[in-house]
Amino acid sequence: EAPTEEETAVKVIYETVQNPIHDGGGDPWVVEHEGSYYYCYSAGNGVCVAAVPSIHQLSQTGQRVYTAPEGTVYSKEYWAPEMHYCPADVVGEKDAGWYIYVAADNGSDVNHRMYVLRASEPENALSQYQMVGELELDGDKWAIDGTVMVLHNKLYFVWSGREENDLKYSQNIYIQAMTNPYTATGTKTLLAKPTELWETKAGSTVNEGPQILQHNGTTNIVYSVNGSWTQYYALASLTLIGDDPMQASSWYKCTEPLFQSYSKNSMYGTGHSSYVQNTVDGS
Secondary structure (H helix, E strand, C coil): CCCCCCCCCCCCCCCCCCCCCCCCCCCCCEEEECCEEEEEEECCCEEEEEEECCHHHCCCCCEEEEECCCCCCCCEEEEEEEEEEECHHHHCCCCCEEEEEEEEECCCHHHCEEEEEEECCCCCCCCCEEEEEECCCCCCCCEEEEEEEEECCEEEEEEEECCCCCCCCCEEEEEEEEEECCEEEEEEEEEECCCCHHHCCCCCCEEEEEEEEEECCEEEEEEEECCCCCCCCEEEEEEECCCCCCCHHHEEECCCCCECCEHHHCECCCCCCCCCCCCCCCC
C-alpha cells in the first residue's frame, strides 16, 4: 500500500534549484560530526577529505588521506567515496571510528567492486586511511556507489550493481545486512531496477547513487535514474513502509522523479545527491 502524503518524508518538488554551496565535482559526499563538516571526494587513484566549520565553505581543497598501491585489483578508477563514522553503540568499541567506502578496479570498469578503508587513527577523520579490503557482497558482481544505512542499531549496505558482470546489464539497487563495518552477511536483496519510462528516458537503464535520507521516523533511499551522461539524469526514491528492510515488499517506489532537469532554465544533471543537516552555523 502506498504511503500517505503525511507518511512520506520526500515530496515531489517542482522548482529550479541552484546549489548555493558547491557546484563542482561529481558524486558528492558530505557528513557532519562534532561540529565539523567533512567533504570526501576521489582524486585519481585515491581519496581526499576536506574539513570545514561551515557547510558554505566546502570545496575540493582537502588533504589526500589514501593513495592506492600500483598493480593491485583496486589500484584505479576510484568512484564515489563516502566516509562514515561508525559509533561504538552500533558496532562495538573495537570497530568504532571512521571508514571510507569506495568503488575501485584495476583499470577495467567490469572489475569495479566496493572496498573499505579505515582511519589509522579511528577517531581522527583526517588521519591516513588503510585498506581493509573488498567488502565481499553476495554474488561477487560489479558494484559501485555503496552507502551504509543504520536502522534500529543494525548496519546495512546499499549499492548499485548488476545481475551479471557484463556491462550490458542494467544497474539496480541492492541491499545486504552487515555484521560489522567491513563485513557483509547473508544474501542480497534487489530493491529497485529501472523499469519505468522516466527511469529509461535516454535509453539507459540506470539506478545508481543510493543515499539514505531519514527524517521524522521515515527512512528513504534517494537514488539516481537514467545515465549521468544524459540530460535526463534525475532523482527518485524508495520509502520504507514495512518492518524488514531486507524484504523488497517493505519498500515503496515513487511514481515519478523527485528532482529532474528543466530545459527552460538549462538545469541538467540533477542526480547523485548527498544529504547533511546544517546544525552547526544555523543558516
